[in-house]
Amino acid sequence: MSTPVISELTKTTTQVRRDIIRMVYNAKSGHPGGSLGCADILTALYFNILNCTPENYKENGANEDIFFLSNGHISPALYSVMARRGYFPVQELASFRFLGSRLQGHPSPNYGIPGIRVASGSLGQGISVANGAAWAKKANNDPNLIYVLCGDGELQEGQNWEAIMFAAANKMDNLILVVDYNQKQIDGTLENVCDLGSLSEKLKAFGWNVVEMQGNDMDNILKQMDVAKRLAFLSKPIAVLMHTEMGMGVDFMMGTHKWHGSPPNEEQATAALKQLEETIGDY
Numbered sequence: 001m002s003t004p005v006i007s008e009l010t011k012t013t014t015q016v017r018r019d020i021i022r023m024v025y026n027a028k029s030g031h032p033g034g035s036l037g038c039a040d041i042l043t044a045l046y047f048n049i050l051n052c053t054p055e056n057y058k059e060n061g062a063n064e065d066i067f068f069l070s071n072g073h074i075s076p077a078l079y080s081v082m083a084r085r086g087y088f089p090v091q092e093l094a095s096f097r098f099l100g101s102r103l104q105g106h107p108s109p110n111y112g113i114p115g116i117r118v119a120s121g122s123l124g125q126g127i128s129v130a131n132g133a134a135w136a137k138k139a140n141n142d143p144n145l146i147y148v149l150c151g152d153g154e155l156q157e158g159q160n161w162e163a164i165m166f167a168a169a170n171k172m173d174n175l176i177l178v179v180d181y182n183q184k185q186i187d188g189t190l191e192n193v194c195d196l197g198s199l200s201e202k203l204k205a206f207g208w209n210v211v212e213m214q215g216n217d218m219d220n221i222l223k224q225m226d227v228a229k230r231l232a233f234l235s236k237p238i239a240v241l242m243h244t245e246m247g248m249g250v251d252f253m254m255g256t257h258k259w260h261g262s263p264p265n266e267e268q269a270t271a272a273l274k275q276l277e278e279t280i281g282d283y
Helices: 003-027 032-037 039-049 072-085 090-095 126-139 158-169 190-194 199-205 218-230 266-275
Strands: 066-069 146-151 175-180 209-214 238-243
Touching: 003 032, 003 039, 003 072, 003 090, 003 218, 003 266, 032 039, 032 072, 039 072, 039 146, 039 218, 066 072, 066 126, 072 090, 126 146, 126 158, 126 175, 199 209, 199 238, 209 218, 218 238
Parallel strands: 066 146, 146 175, 175 238, 209 238
Antiparallel strands: none
């Protein structure tokens, strides 16, 4: 991918990280850790990878790619990226988690936000939803793809493995699952809470093609997601194990699970924003 494209995507990602800090600080609640870690992939998807635009949005997703967020608690990242992409006004980010706002802590279609097709936040359901959408596209001879992002911690829930088995058994080769593989969750590390072992070997054993990528490196994201797309329609669903750092971009939030669901105070928010240079313009 060309240097100018990567530079623009990186600038947008930095602004998204600023949005996340400000949103969670203003609300005095939310989940900054995973949101910061997933800012890169969500920016890459909405500004480069997905075959969809806010101008042509259709609720049924016909003739366009569809994205589902399974780990709905990282809504600050999704809301920021969608606003920056033009799905709703950027200024609306200031209402995050406020009473009566469309931007609740977990995304929901009840509030009429273009691009939000299902409620998420009850973890472990996104892959099942993605299976249904992938099945529908096949039934309608729609050549577009289904993307779903989930957290590694939610793969401790059994419904995911039923969905993973179903996708392989039914050759859902138009489905790309991205796993935020930061190996941390709200109570600690995956290893200490409920070790998943080798996700790569598990997914391969379930009949999936597996790609690995560095999820905080925009160049690597674009290259490896292109690899994933080229594996589509080859009779197997595709999983991308995305290695990220929770709290990426803010030094005191990185390397720990403690910012999974803890908002920064004023001093911490100010320190975080000093590390994230404004690139597009705050809301």
